[in-house]
Amino acid sequence: MRLSHSMLSRRRLLSLAALAALTPLSGQASAETITVATVNNADMVVMQSLTNEFEKSHPDIKLDWVVLEENVLRQRLTTDIATKGGQFDVMTIGTYEVPIWAKQGWLTKLDNLPADYNEADLIKPIRDGLSLTEGDDQGLYALPFYGESSMLYYRKDLFEKAGIDMPAKPTWTQVNDWASKLNAPDEGVYGICLRGKPGWGENTALLSTMVNSFGGRWFDEDWKPQLDSPAWNEAVNFYVDLMNNYGPPGATSNGFNENLALFSSGKCGMWVDATSAAGKLYNPKESSVADKLGFAPAPIAKTEKGSHWLWSWALAIPESSKSKDAARTFITWATSEEYINLVGETQGWASIPPGTRKSTYENPAYQEAAPFASFVMDAINSADPTDATLEPVPYVGVQLVTIPEFQSIGTQVGQQMAAALAGQTSVEDALASAQRSTERTMRQSGY
Structure with a gap:
């Protein structure tokens, strides 16, 4: 049968439409x-x-x-x-x-x-x-x-006004003394800001380095938890007293970002936290203390080991x-x-x-x-996860323990430490509770 011109045109259009449906137009392929x-x-x-x-x-x-x-x-x-x-x-x-x-x-x-x-x-x-x-x-x-890693940031103008010279290796005892001199809440400045928000990567990270420096460890060589040890008690009591005496109110809500905002707006005399904050604090577009900023190593207590994280x-x-x-x-x-x-x-x-x-x-x-x-x-370069404690340990890590269970353990401990900081329980009771829960987790995990 001979097709009319109109029928040929219609068939050609249908073929072209089908081809177009199969072949994407140039530049219109979806990303x-x-x-x-x-x-x-x-x-x-x-x-x-x-x-x-x-x-x-x-x-x-x-x-x-x-x-x-x-x-x-x-x-x-x-x-x-x-x-x-x-x-x-x-x-x-x-x-x-x-x-x-x-x-x-x-x-x-x-x-x-x-x-x-x-x-x-x-x-x-x-x-x-x-x-x-x-x-x-x-x-x-x-x-x-x-x-x-972690380091100590401080306000040079406030240190100068208080007649304080920053040593090459500051200690936590010195930090406490300085915080008492810098603390002026009526003027909107607190002696020190530290992480209080619970979490294995928040308050537990800071507290782990403090415990390391006070001579403590998470576990002994047989994986027995050490949270009720004298070193943990000393370190956490020191932290709670320091923050309650010279820290900002509501510190259990403050993690890295919140303390960065506080320090960069001039509300903290000192802050111990991540070295990654330095660039923000030195940027005058983001920090009101950019021209007043000093820095020093993270504080130590009995040992430098494990005093700054990685x-x-x-x-x-x-x-x-x-x-x-x-x-x-x-x-x-x-x-x-x-x-x-x-x-x-x-x-x-x-x-x-x-x-x-x-x-x-x-x-x-x-x-x-x-x-x-x-x-x-x-x-x-000097933070060594394989040698971060005064006494020997079976794990690797400075501010953490590289076992799967630590995410849960570190968060539970962080919650107990936040409760002690908020005055909801004593440090001794918080650590005893943390010891029991960690022992239970490790036992259930077969350690």
């Missing part, structure tokens, strides 16, 4: 979306603000952000990865989770990184903390976004992710020297994510903007 879970710390907020820069250079990838408070983030991520939920393609986790989760097979091994990533540039203690260093699965399982917030890809290639592209970008330079040029060099690359500390622009740079590098 792959990856979900990034991160903590609401300042450096991560900057990373989120640079989403457009990443998507502009990687138009085939879109970023969907889930930004959470630290304790909530940890709960969400732990639940998701343990159940293989697959909600997230990139997880912000740290030195505690990486080796434990990697051994469980929950994280994607990050081998064969691009040559221009320059893995050898990563600072060794930070890189090692994000790796498995023994067994058949040796290698890197997360890329460091920023690394840190930590890295890092980006990892869960095995449950269905977009591993896109996730790898993002985390190599966000932890690269290129990204650090981007932040330096757009946000100021003092605000770059610190503690990850040797090249950062060799950069003249960073050295000029960050007078604390070499100090922080020394603190990171």
Whole structure:
């Protein structure tokens, strides 16, 4: 049968329509979306603000952000990865989770990184903390976004007014004496600000370094909990008295971010916390005390061992992710020297994510903007997770214990310490309760 011109035209249009449905138009292919879970710390907020820069250079990838408070983030991520939920393609986790989760097979091994990533540039203690260093699965399982130790920040103007000279190695006894002289709540200044918010990565992190320095430890060589030991009692009583006498009210609500806000607004004479805060405190756009800031090593008591922690917030890809290639592209970008330079040029060099690359500390622009740079590098390199206590221990870790049970133990202990700080129980009762709950957890876990 011979087709009319109109019938031929109609058939041709239908064929073209079918072809168009099968073949995406150039430039209209949908981008792959990856979900990034991160903590609401300042450096991560900057990373989120640079989403457009990443998507502009990687138009085939879109970023969907889930930004959470630290304790909530940890709960969400732990639940998701343990159940293989697959909600997230990139997880912000740290030195505690990486080796434990990697051994469980929950994280994607990050081998064969691009040559221009320059893995050898990563600072060794930070890189090692994000790796498995023994067994058949040796290698890197997360890329460091920023690394840190801990240090003492103080107001030079207030110290000068009070006639105080900062020694090379301050002690906790001296800190208590100084706090008494600096404390002026009627003028809106408290002698000292310290973490009080409960959580294994919040108040427990600080208290662990204090306990280490007072000669204590979490467990003896037979894994028997030591929370009712004289060293724990001395350290925690000292902490509670110091904070109740010279700290801000409501301290059990204050973690890293809250104390950063307090100190940067001039409300604290001293603050012992993460070295990663230095860049924010030295930035006059973010800190009213930028021109008054002094810094010193974290205080010691009986020993320097374990007096300053070692930590890295890092980006990892869960095995449950269905977009591993896109996730790898993002985390190599966000932890690269290129990204650090981007932040330096757009946000100021003092605000770059610190503690990850040797090249950062060799950069003249960073050295000029960050007078604390070499100090922080020394603190990171001298924090030894394999030798952090006066007496021998069966575990690795400065402010944490690298066993799966510690997340629960550390949080329970943190809650008991917060209750003691708030006056809801005595230090002795809080430690006795913490000892019992930790003994029960360790017994149930087969230690």
